Amino acid sequence: VIGALVIVFRExxxxxxxxGVVAAAVEGLPGRGRWVSAGIGLxxxxxxAVASGIGAISSFAHGTGQELFGAGVLxxxxxxxxxxxxxxxxxxxxxxxxxxxxxxxxVAGRASAAMLSTVTALAVMREGSEIAxxxxxxxxxxxxxxxxxxxxxxxxxxxxxxxxxxxxGLSRIPLKRLxxxxxxxxxxxxxGMLARAAExxxxxxxxxxxxxxxxxxxxxxxxxxxxxxxxxxxxxYTPAPSLMQVLVWAGSFAVILLLMRxxxxxxxxxxxxxxxx
Amino acid sequence: VKSTGASAARPAAEPLAATRTVSLSxxxxxxxxxxxxxxxxxxxxxxxxxxxxxxLTIPAGQVVKIMVxxxxxxxxxxxxxxxxxxxxxxxxxxxxxxxxxxxxxxxGFFNDFHPQSKGKLIVVPASAPGKAKP
Numbered sequence: 253v254i255g256a257l258v259i260v261f262r263e264x265x266x267x268x269x270x271x272g273v274v275a276a277a278v279e280g281l282p283g284r285g286r287w288v289s290a291g292i293g294l295x296x297x298x299x300x301a302v303a304s305g306i307g308a309i310s311s312f313a314h315g316t317g318q319e320l321f322g323a324g325v326l327x328x329x330x331x332x333x334x335x336x337x338x339x340x341x342x343x344x345x346x347x348x349x350x351x352x353x354x355x356x357x358x359v360a361g362r363a364s365a366a367m368l369s370t371v372t373a374l375a376v377m378r379e380g381s382e383i384a385x386x387x388x389x390x391x392x393x394x395x396x397x398x399x400x401x402x403x404x405x406x407x408x409x410x411x412x413x414x415x416x417x418x419x420x421g422l423s424r425i426p427l428k429r430l431x432x433x434x435x436x437x438x439x440x441x442x443x444g445m446l447a448r449a450a451e452x453x454x455x456x457x458x459x460x461x462x463x464x465x466x467x468x469x470x471x472x473x474x475x476x477x478x479x480x481x482x483x484x485x486x487x488x489y490t491p492a493p494s495l496m497q498v499l500v501w502a503g504s505f506a507v508i509l510l511l512m513r514x515x516x517x518x519x520x521x522x523x524x525x526x527x528x529x
Numbered sequence: 530v531k532s533t534g535a536s537a538a539r540p541a542a543e544p545l546a547a548t549r550t551v552s553l554s555x556x557x558x559x560x561x562x563x564x565x566x567x568x569x570x571x572x573x574x575x576x577x578x579x580x581x582x583x584x585l586t587i588p589a590g591q592v593v594k595i596m597v598x599x600x601x602x603x604x605x606x607x608x609x610x611x612x613x614x615x616x617x618x619x620x621x622x623x624x625x626x627x628x629x630x631x632x633x634x635x636x637g638f639f640n641d642f643h644p645q646s647k648g649k650l651i652v653v654p655a656s657a658p659g660k661a662k663p
Contacts, residue, residue: 306619315625318616386642389603455614457627464631475610491610
């Protein structure tokens with residue numbers, strides 16, 4: 253039971269952390285719960301489709317389909333988060349003001365809802381397909397499968413609970429600071445996702461590793477434990493990254509940060525806007 | 530020149546397109562890193578949720594293709610945080626995993642769906658000429 257619980261928990265963890273942060277970051281979005289639920293629903297359908305088509309995905313592109321798929325999903329989610337951050341840098345202050353008085357405007361709501369649902373669906377699809385394969389394996393193997401299935405479902409519940417706790421914790425942050433804090437976390441998540449997308453392409457041989465292992469911190473922090481996985485989801489931690497992965501991480505971080513800075517309205521522009529109705 | 534040698538060394542049974550993709554990516558690796566490329570593929574079998582052989586030996590500084598064949602009905606996930614690989618191996622199927630180039634040493638791998646199943650990858654200094662690392 254415990255084994256299955258831990259395995260499923262670790263997989264759920266990554267998706268749950270990402271969803272927790274993203275849901276908190278779109279504070280004030282009307283029907284937020286609905287958009288998350290829609291994303292989870294789509295993600296579960298996607299995960300089931302991926303799990304059942306894993307044979308076809310695996311043999312695609314001479315056996316590198318899984319890497320291409322993983323890279324594609326991570327890249328899409330990472331870019332979406334990056335775009336959200338840049339957008340928030342431009343409109344965050346104005347949104348904070350409006351949220352306090354009138355509630356968010358329609359455009360902001362639509363953009364955030366699309367981002368929230370898509371990122372949720374992608375995260376659930378990626379991690380969920382592995383859970384589905386694992387649970388399917390248990391279900392197919394007989395004997396002790398009721399116990400193992402129970403463990404798996406408990407793992408699912410624990411992971412989801414952790415995401416909810418993170419969400420609730422972030423939501424307690426006053427609105428003024430919430431957007432800057434969630435932006436900072438999302439900056440790290442997005443850089444990590446893009447770097448791991450690159451690592452998948454390295455694994456399949458589409459990108460050079462340049463240096464296969466820049467460092468190895470697995471003795472200090474294993475990439476497969478609860479802490480390691482959480483850091484994997486939040487900052488893209490892997491214990492022995494390739495130089496390519498490190499470069500893509502740093503490059504993404506720098507580019508997103510620069511775009512955020514560039515889009516942030518200057519104080520003068522801010523005052524001008526405030527004075528014009 | 531290096532890539533021609535690598536292609537010639539590949540088994541004839543392999544599809545041409547696959548060979549081209551592998552040689553191309555290996556060539557990119559070789560150009561960027563100056564490493565020798567593409568040793569012949571190895572086979573790793575998963576049977577009764579255990580790796581067979583539990584220990585694989587590959588040469589250092591090369592891209593090695595490991596054909597992971599899962600003979601169980603259960604899906605497995607070949608994973609290593611030591612050399613950064615994770616790949617689902619569906620039940621009763623064979624999936625290639627590209628490993629390396631790595632420095633000499635011992636690296637662990639495991640089945641993430643059955644973490645008790647572990648194996649070791651031993652990387653030994655390559656003896657072929659021209660492999661000398663910078």
